[in-house]
Amino acid sequence: xxxxxxxxxxxxxxxxxxxxxxxxxxxxxxxxxxxxxxxxxxxxxxxxxxxxxxxxxxxxxxxxxxxxxxxxxxxxxxxxxxxxxxxxxxxxxxxxxxxxxxxxxxxxxxxxxxxxxxxxxxxxxxxxxxxxxxxxxxxxxxxxxxxxxxxxxxxxxxxxxxxxxxxxxxxxxxxxxxxxxxxxxxxxxxxxxxxxxxxxxxxxxxxxxxxxxxxxxxxxxxxxxxxxxxxxxxxxxxxxxxxxxxxxxxxxxxxxxxxxxxxxxxxxxxxxxxxxxxxxxxxxxxxxxxxxxxxxxxxxxxxxxxxxxxxxxxxxxxxxxxxxxxxxxxxxxxxxxxxxxxxxxxxxxxxxxxxxxxxxxxxxxxxxxxxxxxxxxxxxxxxxxxxxxxxxxxxxxxxxxxxxxxxxxxxxxxxxxxxxxxxxxxxxxxxxxxxxxxxxxxxxxxxxxxxxxxxxxxxxxxxxxxxxxxxxxxxxxxxxxxxxxxxxxxxxxxxxxxxxxxxxxxxx
Numbered sequence: 001x002x003x004x005x006x007x008x009x010x011x012x013x014x015x016x017x018x019x020x021x022x023x024x025x026x027x028x029x030x031x032x033x034x035x036x037x038x039x040x041x042x043x044x045x046x047x048x049x050x051x052x053x054x055x056x057x058x059x060x061x062x063x064x065x066x067x068x069x070x071x072x073x074x075x076x077x078x079x080x081x082x083x084x085x086x087x088x089x090x091x092x093x094x095x096x097x098x099x100x101x102x103x104x105x106x107x108x109x110x111x112x113x114x115x116x117x118x119x120x121x122x123x124x125x126x127x128x129x130x131x132x133x134x135x136x137x138x139x140x141x142x143x144x145x146x147x148x149x150x151x152x153x154x155x156x157x158x159x160x161x162x163x164x165x166x167x168x169x170x171x172x173x174x175x176x177x178x179x180x181x182x183x184x185x186x187x188x189x190x191x192x193x194x195x196x197x198x199x200x201x202x203x204x205x206x207x208x209x210x211x212x213x214x215x216x217x218x219x220x221x222x223x224x225x226x227x228x229x230x231x232x233x234x235x236x237x238x239x240x241x242x243x244x245x246x247x248x249x250x251x252x253x254x255x256x257x258x259x260x261x262x263x264x265x266x267x268x269x270x271x272x273x274x275x276x277x278x279x280x281x282x283x284x285x286x287x288x289x290x291x292x293x294x295x296x297x298x299x300x301x302x303x304x305x306x307x308x309x310x311x312x313x314x315x316x317x318x319x320x321x322x323x324x325x326x327x328x329x330x331x332x333x334x335x336x337x338x339x340x341x342x343x344x345x346x347x348x349x350x351x352x353x354x355x356x357x358x359x360x361x362x363x364x365x366x367x368x369x370x371x372x373x374x375x376x377x378x379x380x381x382x383x384x385x386x387x388x389x390x391x392x393x394x395x396x397x398x399x400x401x402x403x404x405x406x407x408x409x410x411x412x413x414x415x416x417x418x419x420x421x422x423x424x425x426x427x428x429x430x431x432x433x434x435x436x437x438x439x440x441x442x443x444x445x446x447x448x449x450x451x452x453x454x455x456x457x458x459x460x461x462x463x464x465x466x467x468x469x470x471x472x473x474x475x476x477x478x479x480x481x482x483x484x485x486x487x488x489x490x491x492x493x494x495x496x497x498x499x500x501x502x503x504x505x506x507x508x
Contacts, residue, residue: 012158017286020162025276027169029337031176032272035190036265036338038179043127043187045261046120048268049252050128051135051191061139063237064095065146067230070293070371072154072215077294081214089221090230091147099143106136119256127187134191138198145202148209151216156290160208168201236376240367243384250391251407258398262343269338270349270408277322278357285311285364296372301430304372308426309440310494311365316445317489319361321481323354324452325474328460332470345404352408359415362441366422370429379425386421390414448484455480 036044068091075083110132114120120128152161175193182189209216255263288307295304326333330347338346370379390411397406426432456477463469486495 014288016158016162020165021279023166024169025279027173028272028276031173032269033338034176034179036269036341038176038182038186039190041262041265041341041343042121043124044268045263045265046124046128047131047187047190048271049118049256049261049264050114050120050131061143061146062241063234064091064098064143065150066237066371067091067234068147068150069154069289070233070374071226071230072150073290073293074297076154076290077297083226084215086221086223086226087230088147088151088215090223090227091150092220093222094227094230094234095144095147099140102140102143103136106139107133110136117253119260121261124187127185130185130188131191134195138195141195141198141202145198145206148202148205148216151209151213152205153286154290155213157212158286160205161286164201164204167204168197171197171200233374233376236380237371240376240380240383243387247387247390247411251394251411254391254394254398255404255407259404263345263404266343266345266349266404267407269334269342269346270353273326273350274353274357277319277326277354278360285315285368289368292368293372296369296430304369304430305432308365308369308432309437312362312441313444313489315361315364316358317448317481317485319358320445320449320452321478323358324456324481325470325477327351327354328456328477329465329470329473332465336467336470348405349408352405352412356408356412356415359412359419362445363415363419363422366419366426369426370422373426373429375429378428379422382421382425383418386414386418389417444489448481448489452477452481452484 039047068087071087071091072084075087114125114128114132149161149164152158152164172194175190175197178193179186179190252264252267255267288311292304292307295301295307330350334342334346334350367379367383370376393410393414394407397410398404423432423434423437427434456473459476460473463473490498
């Protein structure tokens, strides 16, 4: 396939994923308001801190999915059907084994934390146990089902992947609406309902993959050599993803110990914004991940570098366009979204979580580039060392009496160091140029960020705190950033490609 053809495929797949993400984001933001109102600050905080114990193990799902996608994409690039069947067989065995391990280890570790460490109101402890057990089972089902998501992504069948995500969003909306008329404890109802939802949603891609792709049918095939390769790759990816989970939940734990469940509720609100804004831009990487692996394995390093540089800029610009109006109007947005019972710390948390998203999104293409090479050891060692620095920094900050928002401030600064650690690791693998990376990525994003932030700060002062003012500020911000990106953030090839796609769509 030509470079133009690969770019067209990425663009088409991105459209499906963006539509999926827009619907999911809208449902998530709307449902979060209903959940917060139905549960209240205390139960919402309990759901965040207790469910977070189980979700700490979600790194296993991401590690398995990444490894499965990587090796399936490699075999697809080699046009090796027999290799595809063996990779699928080995992956399925690993998924089943780790799903069982999550139940055993998660139950033991989680119950210890709940009974001996966490600050949970006594009268809500039984409900918290329901949340914990339901989340552990949900995660196990997600682990088993993630192999079929990996098959769809490796096959670049983003249409079905998007439909499954849309089904997930619609069913979640139904669950949240039922929450207001739940016949018993709302926290328990929501936790168990979420488990049922996960089971239903994960069955859809499994059935489609079984019917559509030959590697998903027939007897499970064991291959010791491929198992060894995948096990090492999964192990290092697991360390990386596990480190993220540990420090992320570690922040929740420190906030709970020092400040209590109300602050965990504020952190939970910020986490919802992180999911909405961060995952929106991450969908772009899902569309190009398979192409990144195939371009590296076939030796097309120029296209491989172009994907890394381009995706870094595009994802940042997209995240910045979503973040800037929210940063300017966060207090009003939270009141509009969740009502008057929003924890006082939530606005500052939300602004800093958006700053974290902006930094983090620059590290994702570098990490995907490292994964495409298969040599992740050096990057994991560097990234793990840097990421875990945040926990002692935050702990000593809290001991010195710093405000709770310091947790996200420290996490954002440490993440910036992490991004450059990823660049250093990838530079050793494919000889990336620091000067070229600065010129093609950092110079345009810093210029556009500075100019648009300064201009929008003064524009924002003109408007009052109304819904129409929010719409006006958002529209002006989108238009301004769009113009700056078109003239300063894109090169001639990229502008030409976009114009061709627009003409093609209009021609239809």
